[in-house]
Amino acid sequence: MLIGEYKFLIDEKKRLAIPSKFRKSLGKKVVIARGIDNCLVIYHLNEWTKEAKKLEGLNKNQSAPRSLARIMFSGACDVDIDKLGRVLIPDYLMKYAFLKKNAAILGLSDRIEVWDDEKWEENKKKTEMSVSDIAENINSSGTQEN
Amino acid sequence: MLIGEYKFLIDEKKRLAIPSKFRKSLGKKVVIARGIDNCLVIYHLNEWTKEAKKLEGLNKNQSAPRSLARIMFSGACDVDIDKLGRVLIPDYLMKYAFLKKNAAILGLSDRIEVWDDEKWEENKKKTEMSVSDIAENINSSGTQEN
DNA sequence: AAGTGTAGTGGGAAACTGTGGATAAATATG
DNA sequence: CATATTTATCCACAGTTTCCCACTACACTT
Numbered sequence: 001m002l003i004g005e006y007k008f009l010i011d012e013k014k015r016l017a018i019p020s021k022f023r024k025s026l027g028k029k030v031v032i033a034r035g036i037d038n039c040l041v042i043y044h045l046n047e048w049t050k051e052a053k054k055l056e057g058l059n060k061n062q063s064a065p066r067s068l069a070r071i072m073f074s075g076a077c078d079v080d081i082d083k084l085g086r087v088l089i090p091d092y093l094m095k096y097a098f099l100k101k102n103a104a105i106l107g108l109s110d111r112i113e114v115w116d117d118e119k120w121e122e123n124k125k126k127t128e129m130s131v132s133d134i135a136e137n138i139n140s141s142g143t144q145e146n
Numbered sequence: 147m148l149i150g151e152y153k154f155l156i157d158e159k160k161r162l163a164i165p166s167k168f169r170k171s172l173g174k175k176v177v178i179a180r181g182i183d184n185c186l187v188i189y190h191l192n193e194w195t196k197e198a199k200k201l202e203g204l205n206k207n208q209s210a211p212r213s214l215a216r217i218m219f220s221g222a223c224d225v226d227i228d229k230l231g232r233v234l235i236p237d238y239l240m241k242y243a244f245l246k247k248n249a250a251i252l253g254l255s256d257r258i259e260v261w262d263d264e265k266w267e268e269n270k271k272k273t274e275m276s277v278s279d280i281a282e283n284i285n286s287s288g289t290q291e292n
Numbered sequence: 293a294a295g296t297g298t299a300g301t302g303g304g305a306a307a308c309t310g311t312g313g314a315t316a317a318a319t320a321t322g
Numbered sequence: 323c324a325t326a327t328t329t330a331t332c333c334a335c336a337g338t339t340t341c342c343c344a345c346t347a348c349a350c351t352t
Contacts, residue, residue: 003177003222005238009311013329017310036212082331085309106220109198113216127213128242132182134210155301159339163300228341231299 001025002107007117010103014094015086018042019105022112023085032093033076035113037123040097042087042112048076089114147171148253153263156249160240161232164188165251168258169231178239180221181259183269186243188233188258194222235260 006019018026031048035041043051055072058065075096079087089099102117115123127134152165164172177194181187189197201218204211221242225233235245248263261269273280283291 001224003219003224004236005220011312013312015311020309036206084311084332086311088330106216108216108219109202113220123213124217127217131180131214131217134214135182138204138211138214157302159302161301166299230301230342232301234339 002109002112004107006105008103008105009101010089010094010099014089014091015082016089016103016105016114017084017086018081018112019107020085022107023081026081026112028081029078030081030087031076031078032087032089033072034093034096038097038119040089040093040099040114042114044111045078047110048078148255148258150253152251154249154251155247156235156240156245160235160237161228162235162249162251162260163230163232164227164258165253166231168253169227172227172258174227175224176227176233177222177224178233178235178260179223180218180239180242184243184265186235186239186245186260188260190257191224193256194224 002022002025004019004021008017008019010016026042026044029045031043031045033041033043033048033051052073055069058069060066060069075093077090077093081087093099097114098116098119099114100116104115104117104120106113106115106120148168148171150165150167154163154165156162164176172188172190175191177189177191179187179189179194179197198219201215204215206212206215221239223236223239227233239245243260244262244265245260246262250261250263250266252259252261252266285291
C-alpha cells in the first residue's frame with residue numbers, strides 16, 4: 001500500500017532513496033515520469049503500462065492530446081533501484097520538478113510522487129486550509145462542481 | 147463497537163496506546179489518516195479501503211480533486227499495532243493534529259478519532275453547550291440546512 | 293486483604309535504514 | 323592509445339526505528 005509522506009535528501013550524485021516501506025510494492029525496476037503540478041511520478045512497471053495505454057488512446061489528431069502524449073513519453077525514463085533502494089534522477093527531470101537537496105516523497109495509493117520539499121509544503125498548506133471546502137464541492141461522481 | 151472517550155499519553159517515541167476495548171475490533175493493522183478539524187482518524191483496514199476507493203474514483207484531471215487525493219493519501223499511513231496495543235504516530239501527523247503529550251481518543255462507531263486533549267476539551271465544551279441547536283439544523287436525511 | 297490478571301507507561305538493546313563516501317567500471321576526450 | 327571524466331557498484335557510519343521486557347496501578351477474585 002503506497003501511502004504516507006517522507007522527507008529524504010537527494011545527494012550530489014542525484015540519488016534519491018525510496019522509502020523502505022514502498023520497496024516491496026515497487027519491485028526492482030520503476031518508471032520515473034513528469035507529473036502534473038511540477039512533480040515527478042514514480043510508477044511500478046505495471047502501473048506505468050496502464051498510464052501508457054491511456055496516453056496511446058488519446059486522439060492524436062488534436063493538438064492538446066498530441067502534445068500531452070509527446071511530453072509524457074519523452075519525459076519518462078525507466079530506472080533500476082540499486083541495492084540500497086535508491087534511484088538515479090536524470091538531470092532534465094530534476095529541473096522539471098525544481099528538485100534541489102530536500103525532497104518530499106508522497107505515497108498516492110497506486111503511485112509515488114516526488115516534490116521539491118519547499119514546493120510541497122507550500123502546496124500542502126494551501127490544500128489543508130481548504131480540504132473541507134474542496135470535499136464539499138466534489139459531488140458523488142467525483143467531479144468538481146465549481 | 148467503537149464508542150467512548152479515553153485520555154492517554156503519547157510517549158517520547160510517539161507511541162499511543164489503543165484503548166483495550168477497541169483492539170479486537172481493529173485487528174492487527176490499521177491506517178492512520180488526516181481527519182477534518184485537525185484530528186487524526188484511525189481506520190480498520192477494511193474501512194480505509196472503502197475510503198481509498200472513493201478517493202481513487204476522483205477525476206485526477208481536475209485540480210481540486212487531485213489536491214484532495216494527494217493530501218489524503220500522503221497524509222495517511224498504515225501501521226502495525228504492537229504486542230502491547232500501541233501505534234506509532236508519524237511526525238507529520240503529530241504536527242497536523244497539534245499532538246503533544248496528552249491525547250483524547252474517541253470511539254465513533256466505525257472509526258476512532260485522536261485529538262490533542264486541549265483542543266478536544268475546547269471543542270467539546272463548545273459543542274456540548276449547543277447540541278440541541280445543532281440538531282435542529284440537521285434534517286432527516288442527515289444534511290445541514292444552514 | 294492478599295493474590296491474580298490486565299492495562300497503560302517507560303526504557304534498553306538489536307536491527308534496520310538513510311546518507312555519505314570510496315572504489316571499480318564505463319564512457320568520453322585529446 | 324592513454325588520460326580524464328563520468329557513471330555505476332559497493333561499503334561504512336550514525337541515527338532512528340523496532341522489538342522486547344520491566345514496572346506500576348487499578349480492578350476483580352478468592
